[in-house]
Amino acid sequence: MAVIVQKYGGTSVGSLERIQNVARRIAKTFDQGNNVVVILSAMSGVTDNLIHMAEKITEFPDKRELDVLLATGEQTTVALMAITLKSMGYKAVSLLGYQAEILTDSKSTKARILDIKATRIMELIKEKTIVIVAGFQGADEKGDITTLGRGGSDTSAVAVAAAIKADSCEIYTDVDGVYTADPNICKRARKLKYVNYEEMLEMASLGAKVLQIRSVEFGMKYNVPIHVRTSFNEEEGTMVVNDDVNMEQLVVSGVTHNKNQARITLRKVPDRPGIASKILSPIAEAGLIVDMIIQNTRQGNMTDLTFTVEKKDYKPALEIAKKTGKEINAEEVVGDENIAKVSVVGVGMRSHYGVAAKMFETLAAENINILLISTSEIRISCIIDEKYTELAVQALHTAFGLDNI
Ligand code: ASP
Ligand code: MG
Numbered sequence: 001m002a003v004i005v006q007k008y009g010g011t012s013v014g015s016l017e018r019i020q021n022v023a024r025r026i027a028k029t030f031d032q033g034n035n036v037v038v039i040l041s042a043m044s045g046v047t048d049n050l051i052h053m054a055e056k057i058t059e060f061p062d063k064r065e066l067d068v069l070l071a072t073g074e075q076t077t078v079a080l081m082a083i084t085l086k087s088m089g090y091k092a093v094s095l096l097g098y099q100a101e102i103l104t105d106s107k108s109t110k111a112r113i114l115d116i117k118a119t120r121i122m123e124l125i126k127e128k129t130i131v132i133v134a135g136f137q138g139a140d141e142k143g144d145i146t147t148l149g150r151g152g153s154d155t156s157a158v159a160v161a162a163a164i165k166a167d168s169c170e171i172y173t174d175v176d177g178v179y180t181a182d183p184n185i186c187k188r189a190r191k192l193k194y195v196n197y198e199e200m201l202e203m204a205s206l207g208a209k210v211l212q213i214r215s216v217e218f219g220m221k222y223n224v225p226i227h228v229r230t231s232f233n234e235e236e237g238t239m240v241v242n243d244d245v246n247m248e249q250l251v252v253s254g255v256t257h258n259k260n261q262a263r264i265t266l267r268k269v270p271d272r273p274g275i276a277s278k279i280l281s282p283i284a285e286a287g288l289i290v291d292m293i294i295q296n297t298r299q300g301n302m303t304d305l306t307f308t309v310e311k312k313d314y315k316p317a318l319e320i321a322k323k324t325g326k327e328i329n330a331e332e333v334v335g336d337e338n339i340a341k342v343s344v345v346g347v348g349m350r351s352h353y354g355v356a357a358k359m360f361e362t363l364a365a366e367n368i369n370i371l372l373i374s375t376s377e378i379r380i381s382c383i384i385d386e387k388y389t390e391l392a393v394q395a396l397h398t399a400f401g402l403d404n405i
Contacts, residue, residue, distance in 0.1 A: 002167040003035045003125065007135060007157035010044035011174040012231040013077045022172075022231055023084040026130060030090065035125045037164065039135040039157040040081060042073025047136075047150070063108035067137075067147045070109075071097070074134035074153070081132045092130040095120065097137035097145070102156065104138035104146045111146035112214075113138060113155065116163035125164070133160060154215035162222035169224050171211065176230040177238035178203070178210055180402040181255045185390045188403040192238050192253060199253050200240050202345045202379045207258040216240065243347065251348035251355060252400040257389050259340045261291070262314035263306055263372070264321050268331035271303040278328060279305055282320050288313040291341075292374045292383065306372065308383060311337060339371060340389040343381040344396055356380050362399040368392055 006026065013019050030036050050069050054061035078094035085092035100121055104111035124131045135153025138146050148155050154171055161169035178200065181189040195203075197220035204213045210228055219226045219240060229237025269275055276295065283290055293307045309317045318335045325333040349355050356373075359380050363370060368391065372383035384392055397403060 001033060001035055003037065003164060004029055005037045005039065005157055005161040005164075005166045005169045007039040007153055007169070007171045008041065008231060009153065009171075009173045010041040010046070012172050013040055013042075013081070014044040016080070018231075019077070019080050020084055023081060023088060025231060026081075026085065027088060027090055030130055035128070037121060037125070037131045037133065037160060037166065038081065039133050039153055039160060040074060040077040041135050041153040042070075042077055046073040046076070064144060067108045067111075067145050070147050071134070071137040071145050074136050078132045078134045085130055085132075090130055091128060092132060093124055094132045094134070096134045097156075098139035098143065100131075100133045100160070102138035102159070104140055104148070106140040106142070106144065106146065109147055110149040111138060111140070113148065113159050113218075116159055118160065118163040121160070121164055149212070149214070151209070151212035152214075154212040155218060158215040158218040158222075158224050158226060161224045162218060166224070168227060169219070170227045170229060171215075172229060172231040173210065174230070175210060175228075176233070176235060177228055178208070178240070178254075180253065180405070181393050181397050182208075182257065185257070186255070186393050186397050188394070188397060190402060190405050193236075194239050194241055195253060196347045197240060197242055198378055199345050199347055202343075202376070203254055203256055206256040206341070206343050206345070206379075206381070207260065208254075208256055211240070249348070250346055250400075250402070250405065251352045252344045252346040252396075252402065253348070254345045255342065255393050255396045255400070255402070256345060257340055257342045257393050259386055259389060260311050261308055261339050261341050261383065262311050262317075262335060262337045263308045263339055263383065264314075264318055264333065264335045265304060265306040266321060266325050266328075266330045266333050267304050268298065268302045269305060269325070269328055271297060271301045275303070275328065276305060279321065279324050280307065282324060283307075283309075283317055286316060286320060288317050288320075290317075292372050292381070294372050308339070308341075308372065338386040339383050340386040340392075341381050341383050342389065342392045342396065343379055344400060345379045347378050349378050349380075358399060359396065362395050363392060366391055366395050
């Protein structure tokens with residue numbers, strides 16, 4: 001008998017009616033002769049509400065207690081699901097994170113899974129019981145409740161699937177798969193049948209919020225194929241798999257964009273050893289994450305240094321940069337919040353050359369100026385003026401042959 005892990009996100013369990021709908025889906029999978037382990041999120045909006053409540057009391061709620069609070073969201077849905085399945089005549093049991101023996105480190109609100117001793121889950125499977133596990137939560141060695149960071153149920157699901165060596169891991173979410181671009185801005189975006197773990201990691205870090213990044217890392221490490229799909233219809237979604245399953249032979253599998261960017265430039269700073277660290281260390285010490293960095297040399301031992309941050313970090317980063325700028329006699333420190341990052345991603349880039357050239361040509365043909373460039377082995381990103389984002393994504397989508405796959 002196959003063991004199937006199914007994870008349902010907040011939208012899929014957002015009301016009693018939807019919980020009943022999902023219960024029928026679980027029951028059907030079970031009736032087809034499978035063992036089913038279900039991982040659930042909280043009902044949509046619930047985690048946000050709980051955070052807001054705590055923040056109404058105090059700006060920085062104690063993190064240990066926040067985890068106790070947030071874990072209630074998933075506690076509610078697993079109980080309701082088990083009640084529903086039992087009322088339909090099925091054997092079902094709900095388990096909280098610690099009952100499923102999901103051991104994590106002690107970093108409240110962003111804990112990492114260390115180990116899953118799935119003995120209890122395995123025993124229940126043997127008794128032909130449907131197991132409903134609360135996603136997003138675990139417990140540390142002391143037994144304190146922890147949560148895995150926003151979107152953490154995805155990671156719970158893939159980790160449980162790895163621990164019990166499940167035959168498949170289905171993630172039911174509010175999109176029906178992984179697309180070649182955001183369908184909201186690119187009408188010709190296509191659903192991918194397959195995507196590689198590494199591509200998915202790049203896409204997730206670029207802002208395509210389909211799966212929590214850590215769940216993809218887990219999938220890659222333990223080779224768990226992840227099927228991303230929706231609970232609102234029966235259609236197949238996208239399989240996130242490793243390299244050997246190839247796929248559609250694409251050079252570029254996706255074009256992503258991220259408007260949540262800002263850049264800061266320090267003009268005419270002395271070009272001497274230690275200057276980049278002098279500028280960037282205080283930014284890092286303030287906990288602000290720098291994405292791209294570029295340094296251009298001017299004449300006379302002067303240089304311009306530009307870096308990008310997320311929009312929410314723009315103001316504090318600019319303030320720090322201005323202070324450093326004064327200390328090192330920069331001519332001026334300027335910033336720009338109206339920028340966006342567009343990227344092309346694909347493992348096919350490893351065996352094809354000319355991808356960067358094609359990307360630059362395509363943007364040039366649309367008269368879009370490139371402000372910054374960064375690359376990895378399987379990704380090329382350009383920072384452009386925010387107002388050209390849609391145009392850039394559409395043009396790249398066409399140029400890399402993704403309109404008709
Ligand atoms: N309920 C949690 C959140 O909203 C975890 C999840 O849904 O994956 O982040
Ligand atoms: Mg999610």
